[in-house]
Amino acid sequence: MKLTQLVGSCDExxxxxLYLTDRGTLAVQGEYLTEHxxxxxxxxxxxxxxxxLIRKAIRDNLI
Incomplete structure (x- = not known):
């Protein structure tokens, strides 16, 4: 699967x-939650x- 970075909190x-996939879906990289x-x-x-992060993607017309 090919991922294209839409917006991120840093360059590291x-x-x-937030990524766009070549399947027309979004992939999200974030802190893994185990306590829920x-x-x-x-x-x-x-x-x-x-x-x-989501607001910026919307504001920049990325999604």
């Missing part, structure tokens, strides 16, 4: 980032990203 590659009360399927994970 280790910060919350959700029942997620084994193939899914929950990550946390700053709201400002």
């Amino acid at each position: 590659g280790e910060c919350p980032t 009360d959700l029942q997620l399927p084994a193939h899914e994970k929950l990550v946390e990203v700053p709201v400002e």
Whole structure:
């Protein structure tokens, strides 16, 4: 899968980032959450990203 960076919190590659995939979907890089009360399927994970990351992507017309 090819990922294109839309917006990120830093340029180091280790910060919350929003990507566009070559499948027309979004991929999110963020802090992996392990303490929550959700029942997620084994193939899914929950990550946390700053709201400002999504706002910036919308403001910049990236999504």
